[in-house]
Amino acid sequence: MRRRLIQSTLAVVLVVIAVFGVSLVIVETRTISNSAQERVDSEAIRLAGIVDSRLFAAEDVNAEILRDQVAQERYAMIRIPGKPPIEVGSRPVGQVISSTEKGEEGETVTVQEPRSSVTREVGRTLLIIGLVALLAVVAAVLLAIRQANKLASPLTDLAETAERLGSGDPRPRHKRYGVPELDRVADVLDSSAERIARMLTAERRLAADASHQLRTPLTALSMRLEEITLTDDPDTVKEEANVALTQVERLTDVVERLLTNSRDPRAGNAVTFDLDEVIQQQLAEWRPAYRSAGRAIVSSGKRHLTAVGTPGAVAQVLAALIENSLMHGGGTVALRTRVTGNQAVIEVTDEGPGVPADLGARIFERTISGRNSTGIGLAVARDLAEADGGRLEMLQAQPPVFGLFLSRTPLKSAALDDDEPMVR
Secondary structure, three states, rough: OHHHHHHHHHHHHHHHHHHHHHHHHHHHHHHHHHHHHHHHHHHHHHHHHHHHHHHHHOOOHHHHHHHOOOOOOEEEEEEEEOOEEEEEOOOOOOOOOEEEEOOOOOOOEEEEEOOOHHHHHHHHHHHHHHHOOOOOOHHHHHHHHHHHHHHHHHHHHHHHHHHHHHHOOOOOOOOOOOOOHHHHHHHHHHHHHHHHHHHHHHHHHHHHHHHHHOHHHHHHHHHHHHHHHHHOOOOHHHHHHHHHHHHHHHHHHHHHHHHHHHHOOOOOOOOEEEEEHHHHHHHHHHHHHHHHHOOEEEEEEEOOEEEEEEEEEEEEHHHHHHHHHHHHHOOOEEEEEEOOOOEEEEEEEEEOOOOOOHHHHHHOOOOOOOOOOOHHHHHHHHHHHHOOEEEEEEEEOOOOOOEEEEOOOOOOOOOOOOOOOOOO
């Protein structure tokens, strides 16, 4: 591209120089020739006047007297009737510029100048024009190189940006070049890079959330299937199979919820449901794991509460809190329900050491984790709660108390209570 820009610019300059240069040479040549002719004519008129004045005064006219009146390169011949011709200077050889003037006393004055003087002057003019043309060509080449670099370098940068996007590096460069068309392309590439970055982030987040959120249901399902393989009692097999089917439905709900949140975290299928059913289902699911760890999980508080949300999502939030207590807490885990304003609150607490002071409110960040943790469980739980119009908060650090706040009326007419929850 650089070579083409330089060649095209140089071609345009050469055409302009050829058109105007040839015209200028022709005009200058004619001007110099006309000027030389006018000088010779003027010389002949002036010399004729001198001869007239001397003849009128009856003074002598000879070559010695007229030599100082004729330019060095010119030749003059004066013809006076009845006298021999008077010659001043050397007769030029070759082509000449000549002018003849008749005087009032009957004399004839002829002045000649060799055309070589005109040729020399035309040559000097051509040399000056040629030098100017050469300077113009050099300046045009330098300007073309500068413009080519100014246009080609941004295109190279844009090509590298596009290549980086194709190789999976969606970082926008935010670099502009002062050329509206190129800046427009850069804007489009940066916008595409930001969209690709958001898409990649959403995909990675979905993968991380799925790996974390599906682990617990799959583990529970495995335990149920193991129970089925270890028993020959048809009633036990049927009971465990029904529980396994329930867990499969929950697993399906988790997958659908994760996909929905990956597209639009605000999209939800909120309904009015019974909190007791979700809490009892979680207790039944987690008791075997707590029993194996030598710990207990219980529930207390207000019964027969209804809330607005997605039961599967609420179950996942509670599962994340219960699992967090199992991994990092200690003693008995308690699920307590209460009402504050227009909200139903489910508190999850245990008798462990609580949340370290250096974590604090940052515990809900995806990059923050405790020991042997992926660092996304509580972050995903908060996202699920907010997608249903609720919120998940840490009410107390030591001992740990987490509160899930859910609206008790449909979201369109609900006026969520903004008062600070009571720390227990």
